[in-house]
Amino acid sequence: MKEITELNLPEDIKYSDSHEWAKVDAEIITIGIDDYAQDQLGEVVFVELPEVGAALSKGDQFGTVESVKAVSEIYTPVSGEVVEVNANLPDAPELVNNSPYDEGWIIKIKADDPSLLASELNDLKDKAAYIAMLKG
Amino acid sequence: MDRTLKTTPLNSWHRSHGANMANFGGFDMPLWYATGVKLEHLSVVESAGIFDTSHMACVMVTGKDAFNLLQICHTRDLKSLQNGRCVYGAVLNELGHVVDDAIVYRFDDTNYMVCVNAGMGGIVASHFQNHKSTLNAAFEIACDVNVSDLSEKVAKIDIQGKNSIKVLKKVLDPACVDTLFNKMPYFSFKGDFSVFSKTVNTSGCCCSSLCSKSEKSSSQVKLKNGTPLLLSRSGYTGEFGFEIFISPDAVVGLWEDILEAGKEYNLIACGLGARDSLRAGAVLPLSHQDIGGWKFINTPWDFALPYNENKRGFTKNFIGCNALLNQSNPNQDSLNQANVNNTQNVKYTYPFVGQDLRKIGAGSDSQVLDGSGNIIGKVLTCATDMAIGWHNDKIYSIASPNLPEGFKAKGISCGFILVDRKLDVGTKLTLQEKKRQINVTVVNDVRPDRTARLKISNFL
Secondary structure, rough: OOOOOOOOOOOOOOOOOOOEEEEEEEOOOEEOOHHHHHHHHEEEEEEOOOOOEEOOOHHHEEEEEEOOOOOOEEEEEOOOEEEEOOOOOOOOHHHHOOOEEEOOOOOEEEOOOOOHHHHHHOOOOOOOHHHHHHHH | OOOOOOOOOOOOHHHHHHOEEEEEEEEEEEEEEEOOHHHHHHHHHHOOEEEEEOEEEEEEEEOHHHHHHHHOOOOOHHOOOOOEEEEEEEEOOOOEEEEEEEEEEEEEEOOEEEEOOOOOOHHHHHHHHHHHHHHHHHHHHOOOEEEEEOOOOOEEEEEEEHHHHHHHHHHEOOHHHHHHHOOOOEEEEOOOOOOHHHHHOOOOOOOOHHHHHHHHOOOOOOOOOOOOOOEEEOOOOOOOEEEEEHHHHHHHHHHHHHHHOOHHHHEEEEOHHHHHHHHHHHHEEEEOOEEEOOEEEOOOOHHHHHHHHOOOEEEEOOOOOHHHHHHHHHHOOOOOHHHHHHHOOOOOOEEEOOOOOOOOOOEEEEEEEEOOOOOEEEEEEEEEEOOEEEEOOEEOOOOOOOOOOOOOOOOEEEEEEEEOOOOOOOOEEEEEEEOOEEEEEOOOOOOOOOOOOOOOHHHH
């Protein structure tokens, strides 16, 4: 298991307390699970994805990430509509381990309310605050 | 790391090789290494892997009445157990509940070793000590038996998989290799007490006859450097292999030698994650999870009970046997109110397989639903065997002969349920944990074409 100092935690994304990450590109937010979560879970063997078009509110469970040892629910850190799911994950779930922020992204959400989005993003942690939380 | 956790002599090795560590039975143990649990699982089914099992405990039972004490404390009828053979069963309390499961090794009529689970050495040794009085009462004489807990004084490595012998041959003393693997059936062992003699001497718990006996023994098994070991043809994966008992100060060297010798066979170190998924696919129970604080009966492991031929009684008396018999024959004494209550608590344990690799969490939050949606029990274990897959309604393993074209082992979830009624093989059920559900089928067996019981000549 990685030490906190060994974790890959990019500066340009936001982190949730339940170990999802969100990257904002205008009104499209890409969501995945972070390096800490994938390391804790171990080898991911299955990712259950939502339907494109599903309407989600912040905190909704939108899927599961399953490793050989555990099943973990994943929750959206922002509200909006699912506009894309990572079509490579059904055949290559290990992308979540090998490339959690890039090829292993899970869903893209379109936020329809900019002010709500701003406030939801504000509730998420930046790298420093997230590390502080992990250190307890 | 939690400072209260115990460690095995291999702890530094695990930590310096990228292991994901966790508390298991009070020990800081590797769940998986950087290789990942899937590859570790597959390596044992395809070739070979090694496991640090030094967290397990050994209890020595010696003396003229060693047999008599074990005969009342263990569920197997040990009358037929020969020297150099071992047998799997359970240690029960008076309620028929499982204290722990245990393999009894018979060296000779006055020397036995009992291998139990992590943290259980002291508890099982105390249980044996307490039942000396039961024995004394039965025999009306003070019995001659010594019980000593060797927890953390003996180290253990399991090498599992079809290439285990080829690897072991490279690390063992060539002088003993020639004859060693002749006639070594499943659940037999070679080697002797000299493995433990140093331990036993320093802890002062050994009768001198053990050590002198070991010196005289002709069945020594040694490493190339002369270190003695005890080699048992058994394991917890369902695959061919051995459990190796050795002195704690020699275990790291042996571990590294096995890894080096095993390179050409792609042998890798495996953690408890792979151990759990391998044993689930092999329909083997995890003590305190699949067997525990309920009656040890109506399980897939009924072979561990000493049933007589008509299966209505036992061939011996042992602690817990009355509680089990009351449950197994509820109609014999239906006027007995205690018994009626008893039958209401009858529980059945069954193996199941899922439709694909998806699992649910086991434990108290889980539920087993029958076809009408009634809750009939809970899930004890749910793991994924990544070496198997469905093909036209049949399960194949990557090790199966004549694999159908296009077969891909995508993994299948499997495990055990505890339910309140008898179920037939083939019964369809739903397992549920919170909002998550999977559909499963009751089965007799899970991973096909396992190698544990095959003749040793297949692997030489």
